[in-house]
Amino acid sequence: MRPLKLQRIRMISAASAGNALEFYDFFIYGFFALNLGKIFFPVQSQTSQLLLTFGTFGVSFFARPVGAAILGAYADSRGRSACMILSISIMTIAILMLAVLPGYEHIGLLAPLGVLLARLMQGFALGGEFGSSTALMIEHSAGMETEAAAWQGVSQNLSGLLAAGIAWMLTGEGAALGFQPFRIAFAVGAMGGIAALLLRRRIEDAPLFFEQKEAPRQRPSVVLSNIVIAAGMVAIGTAQTYLVLYLPTYGKTELGVQVKETLAIVCLLYVVLLFLTPLRLAIARRFDKSHSHSYMLYSCLAMAAMAYPAFYALQVWPTSLALFLLSLMFAFLGLPYNAPLNGFMGLVFLVKERGIGLSMGYALGIAIFGGAAPFIFTYLISATGDPRSPAMYLIITSIITLMALSVAKWRLQQNKIQGR
16 A cells, blocks of 8 residues: 555656746746836836736737647656656746746846747747646546545645745845845746646656547537637636736735735645645545536625725725735635646546646636736726726636536536446
8 A cells, every 4th residue: 555655656746836936937037026027017106017028928828829839748648747747847947947047137138038038948948837737636636526636736845935935035035145046046936836746757647548538539520619618717816826927016016015924925825725625535526426506606705796896895905915825815715626626637638638728728727727827917907997997807817717617527427427
């Protein structure tokens, strides 16, 4: 039993390492948005700087569908593990580029173009990362698919804590020590990518993948509809995730809370989320047994209902404690939705199309609803003059996810009836 248990731990660690690196990189980019804007996008207005910084952040997400199509197909033909090694290699190179790229003061327009290139490389690699790694965990975990895939969320919380902790330690230190703090943070991420690459070299695909490799494909229209369903399933989840990423900027620009104080709040939030890991896994196990999505529906409704009241409370009580309580509230409300999400998405697809299906669905969902979120938050506040306006985005994405979950449940039942 022990070798099998150790083998499973190694498999889950290797598979979820790429997801951890993804969120570490994006959190660092978001946490240092103000600093990155000054170094790479020197314009007069702070709002314009933020729009350029988050615009570059968002544009990179549209490389994801391209990467998903190419790397997802590669994962279905050559194997999940081969795709995971390729994607983590490209991700590591992109992060290293951001660590060493000179600023606008030294190389002019090549600086923002270099940032854009690194983000596009990152987006391309991540297009195939989630689909291949989640498929591998699901296919190694018969009867425990959702619980296995739930570790993707745990790895996200770990990387979020690490990113926020490093950002907290480095914030305000650069001027005194003569360096730009974000470069140290990205260098740490590059080292993590190398460690993940070494770990993945020993992972093999599940027997189920080879058994189903020559199975007949579904009709393209069915695969396409499943991709659209998956994209809608992640709408509120990715909007909620990138709201946390946006909090340091929101706290500084709208509430007057110091960035270092906001980062401490985010660190504390991720500590709480890690303590909730047993509950996350228990919710996922419940889904594995029942395939009931009722908790997910209630979770989406709760997040939509509390969006405006939460942002209104921030205006009445603009303190760091209120910012923490808002984040914590959405974390609790979203847990019944987030815990089974990745496994549920994977089970919508058959093994033969799972690599490209998961990759494309997740990439489109993240690109449409996640990558653009910080840009949309900034734009909504600027256009309306209302600091509560990000709540509108949370409500819209909640409604989209509610519809997608209902269709996904029907698709899962069809797959079970047909024995797929």
